[in-house]
Amino acid sequence: MNAPLQSRETGDISDEMTKKPSLTLLIAAPRGFCAGVDRAIEIVEKSLERYGAPVYVRHEIVHNKFVVDALKAKGAVFVEELDEVPDDAPVVFSAHGVPKSVPAEAQRRQMIYVDATCPLVSKVHRQAERQIEKGQHIIFIGHAGHPEVIGTMGQVEDGQITLVETIEDVQQLPFTTEDSLSYLTQTTLSVDDTAEVIEALTERYPQIVGPKAEDICYATSNRQAAVKRIAPASDLVLVIGAPNSSNSLRLVEVAERMGTSAKLIQRASDIDPSWLDGVGTIGLTAGASAPEMLVREVVARLNEWRDVEERTLVAAEEKMVFKLPRQLVD
Template identity: 75%
Template sequence: MNAPFQENRSGEKKSPLKVLIAAPRGFCAGVDRAIEIVERSIERYGAPVYVRHEIVHNRYVVEGLREKGAIFVEELDEVPDDAPVVFSAHGVPKSVPAEAERREMIYLDATCPLVSKVHRQAERQIEKGQHIIFIGHQGHPEVIGTMGQVPEGRMTLVETVDDVAKLSFTEEDDLAFLTQTTLSVDDTADVIRALKTRYPQIIAPKAEDICYATSNRQASVKAIAGECQLVLVIGAPNSSNSLRLVEVAERMGATSYLIQRADEIDPAWLENVDTVGVTAGASAPEVLVREVLAKLGEMCDVTEETVRTTEEKMIFKLPRQLTE
């Protein structure tokens, strides 16, 4: 039988701590694909390979690719004509590949296929003469990319139920809606409900736009947060899906913090805590999860338990330039 307390390196007693590890967590198929596109591009074309915007929102991943020969820029005009460039997983406006083609550049599109699906839906809705209400977060790269798929003025962004109340459309207007793929499932359901109530004629997408990975990670947090006093979400502060995981945990009654690395854990957070949940956003690698668990093990006598809510088997194909 384990002793109720163990000693740490300084000889002090370590309190017992149960750690519930959410599964699924961490990398999704779109992130795996995007990172592999950058790595294979460097192998095929040689360094440097330019990447427009962070390939995924994770500093550890970005720094690792930078060490291999990736150069990250925000705009295409920062890329030399003769250098290969990769577009990030979040997607880009149509004007970006159009400019790359005008300059006869080698470019590879790492846009997540589920984001590309939303882009194609937007095009079809515009072809039908519909005005699109897009549910998303102002300024997020995915929102900028999606709104850039259609002529200016044909898509209106809303973030909240209050935004829906401020819309000036009528029940005679031909409307459709789409959503960012990394939103809160619950919040988005509320906004969609408000849209359908105000505009009964609004056309919904054929399938939910929030991606499987976002939904699955939120469900896995819900499965553990009710048993935890504290939930640690590993992810970047500019990662939409990671921020949503913090919100989900807090709604379940747990204190939750977004951290990028284990050294951000404040020992004070663990005071009077006997159960901690750990998860990671879709752009955070598993190595950072293990780092956090090791850090918790230094501070407490940890017992780990993985709580799995579903299996993920999704795989996305690489661009033809890298497979032919």
């Protein structure tokens, strides 16, 4: 008589033993691809359709290995310098922008080239030219060695632009309050850190002139704002992005600045299960070069270990779309 009852009890105990612990997953919005990245990837794909493989790409089109590998599989060949590209092969310039010398050399060699520079980076390039035309020396806030910084500094002659990264760099500048100065910034910086550097600049040089609108792009600002929404309620924030992606690294810093542990991962396979020990809520976002499928891959991975409840926290709506270069549309 008691056998069925005993069986049910055993089943209940078994269910309890196999039930996964719960996990709240706060997913940031917006996240992932921005309009400039969408455009750059489409430029490579359209170039392959129009010119056929191989199409060369100077530098990674965007800083994401998954994206780069996918384009390689379609026939894109990634190089670091123009001299690695045959004269008769089409070449695409990356979304980060290039110094003026690069398209000039491509024209000299009569190459077919397509410029995938993000329009918001191109805007900074035009601002640099206008500031020099006004006789101003440019203080450029950015990270040394980043392709965008190299590209922007290469829009003007040597000696017309000075790079600073920190408030300490500002204090070392040799200029006086009599000098005609202006400033510009890399588009993928920390909003908060950059504001502090600009404050230090304007305090030391009250005459310095800034751009009419901030140079940090809408996508960078929005993704940092979204992290600020998820981080306070999270025990851990995961940022999907590449180690050489400036905007992704800034998202990690934003979360850490808010007192939350944060880790940069490239794929779901990077997640160590031990990270989940004692964790009830994880925040999840992706840098502007990371596709949404990598976000879903991470969610699926977390579901292997936990009973995941997803919630999306929206910081801004994005509807920006950039046109393709005319040569790929006509």
